[in-house]
Amino acid sequence: MSTYKSDFLNVLASRGFIHQVSEPEALDALARSSSITAYIGFDCTAPSLHVGSLLPIMMLHWLQQTGHRPIALMGGGTTRVGDPSGKDESRKLLTDAAIGENLKGIRSVFTKFLKFAESGGNAVMANNADWLNTLNYIDFLRDIGRYFSINRMLAFDSVKLRLDRQQELSFLEFNYMILQAYDFVELFRRQGCVLQMGGSDQWGNIVNGIDLGRRLHNAQLFALTSPLITTSSGAKMGKTAAGAVWLNAELVSPYDYWQYWRNAEDADVVRFLKLFTVLPLDEIERLGALKGEEINEAKKVLATEATALVHGRAAAEQAADTARTTFEEGGLSANLPTIEIGKADLKAGLGVLTAFVKAGLAASNGEVRRAIANNAIMINDARVSSDKAVIGEADVTADGVIKLSLGRKRHVLLKPV
RNA sequence: GGGGGAGUGUCCCGAGUGGCAAAGGGGGCGGACUGUAAAUCCGCUGGCUUACGCCUUCGUAGGUUCGAGUCCUACCUCCCCCA
Numbered sequence: 001m002s003t004y005k006s007d008f009l010n011v012l013a014s015r016g017f018i019h020q021v022s023e024p025e026a027l028d029a030l031a032r033s034s035s036i037t038a039y040i041g042f043d044c045t046a047p048s049l050h051v052g053s054l055l056p057i058m059m060l061h062w063l064q065q066t067g068h069r070p071i072a073l074m075g076g077g078t079t080r081v082g083d084p085s086g087k088d089e090s091r092k093l094l095t096d097a098a099i100g101e102n103l104k105g106i107r108s109v110f111t112k113f114l115k116f117a118e119s120g121g122n123a124v125m126a127n128n129a130d131w132l133n134t135l136n137y138i139d140f141l142r143d144i145g146r147y148f149s150i151n152r153m154l155a156f157d158s159v160k161l162r163l164d165r166q167q168e169l170s171f172l173e174f175n176y177m178i179l180q181a182y183d184f185v186e187l188f189r190r191q192g193c194v195l196q197m198g199g200s201d202q203w204g205n206i207v208n209g210i211d212l213g214r215r216l217h218n219a220q221l222f223a224l225t226s227p228l229i230t231t232s233s234g235a236k237m238g239k240t241a242a243g244a245v246w247l248n249a250e251l252v253s254p255y256d257y258w259q260y261w262r263n264a265e266d267a268d269v270v271r272f273l274k275l276f277t278v279l280p281l282d283e284i285e286r287l288g289a290l291k292g293e294e295i296n297e298a299k300k301v302l303a304t305e306a307t308a309l310v311h312g313r314a315a316a317e318q319a320a321d322t323a324r325t326t327f328e329e330g331g332l333s334a335n336l337p338t339i340e341i342g343k344a345d346l347k348a349g350l351g352v353l354t355a356f357v358k359a360g361l362a363a364s365n366g367e368v369r370r371a372i373a374n375n376a377i378m379i380n381d382a383r384v385s386s387d388k389a390v391i392g393e394a395d396v397t398a399d400g401v402i403k404l405s406l407g408r409k410r411h412v413l414l415k416p417v
Numbered sequence: 418g419g420g421g422g423a424g425u426g427u428c429c430c431g432a433g434u435g436g437c438a439a440a441g442g443g444g445g446c447g448g449a450c451u452g453u454a455a456a457u458c459c460g461c462u463g464g465c466u467u468a469c470g471c472c473u474u475c476g477u478a479g480g481u482u483c484g485a486g487u488c489c490u491a492c493c494u495c496c497c498c499c500a
Contacts, residue, residue, distance in 0.1 A: 148462055366463085366465080370462080387467080406446090
């Protein structure tokens with residue numbers, strides 16, 4: 001089905017990563033005849049990346065797998081300013097120390113998907129703070145600003161929409177695309193980077209970089225964007241009641257991560273298998289042919305494969321195993337998320353309300369009360385009907401734990417220590 | 418610089434005559450049905466409390482009032498029209 005000749009574009013196209021490409025023939029030819037360098041920019045406003053960033057990460061992964069060189073660009077410089085596009089309130093400015101911390105957490109995610117020099121690969125992690133922090137305003141205007149035509153910038157969707165709706169567009173925000181364009185050229189100079197990838201909303205910004213590259217260095221640069229991924233019901237990826245689905249194990253356990261993918265909707269399974277696992281396409285096709293109840297098998301594969309990428313094969317198998325014991329055999333797996341509790345506290349008796357809040361299954365006592373009223377609370381698989389129920393030593397099972405459940409899907413073990 | 422309008426439950430949108438813990442959606446969570454899915458139906462969706470009840474919420478800060486999201490004043494932010 002694909003019309004590309006290079007492995008790189010073929011893989012991306014057949015797995016559903018491509019939304020738009022600038023000059024596809026030229027890029028295809030280049031990717032076929034040589035090893036190219038490409039980058040994607042990432043914000044570092046949080047200590048980890050979440051599922052929403054997985055798509056671009058996978059693009060870098062495939063880039064490297066097909067013989068090219070990926071650069072993960074951290075927005076250390078742009079984060080210092082704060083992306084103004086989040087309308088209502090300007091974001092709190094992060095301290096440099098906090099940004100540094102975030103960078104470390106994010107870096108550990110990338111090492112799972114890309115091979116950096118220390119593991120014998122050619123992937124590069126860059127930080128735009130390295131060049132943005134030292135920019136001199138007047139020099140920058142003279143060297144870079146002269147190449148930007150306001151007329152053209154005004155025509156870009158991101159700007160045009162705002163102006164059409166008579167909404168405020170700050171000068172800072174207006175400059176954001178210039179900085180991003182500059183990043184691209186800077187990476188071209190430093191690393192010979194010729195391709196920038198990103199979400200479809202980045203198209204305008206990327207194209208600006210291409211333009212700047214041509215004007216400054218007569219370079220031919222390329223853009224490739226991915227479609228915006230939502231679930232079939234239209235929800236954004238990566239948000240659950242517990243918050244974002246982070247990729248770091250300290251923030252979201254491998255078990256919960258596995259569950260996130262296991263609960264995917266039927267209609268999303270094939271698409272997600274292509275995008276978020278590295279399974280061969282014919283295997284995915286086979287899984288996609290499953291109908292009705294059998295599609296659960298495909299979901300388990302999706303969950304295990306996706307989890308293995310982020311947390312490693314062992315953790316993924318363990319999560320799958322835990323899920324099987326818990327859901328299919330109705331049993332109790334010691335691998336469920338476990339909260340430790342003092343023996344003395346238990347002896348004195350622990351109220352259900354406190355216990356569930358402590359276990360992180362509910363945010364407040366009131367929430368537990370409502371859950372009880374909704375028939376959703378179970379201790380060792382027995383319904384609790386009173387918010388005055390007390391958990392004591394007698395509730396410890398033969399396995400030495402107490403199982404708390406909220407609904408059928410969320411379980412936590414209390415372990416006396 | 419002048420005139421007009423807006424900011425509501427810390428997820429979003431959005432009603433709101435001075436008596437409101439504040440209509441209604443969406444989203445989320447739970448229950449039923451299923452396949453740990455979707456669709457559908459039902460319940461919940463500020464905190465503390467066994468409970469009476471108490472506390473905290475409608476841009477910010479004051480004021481009027483027995484009582485203010487609702488009235489007054491100042492300030493902040495945004496939008497529209499005129500200059």
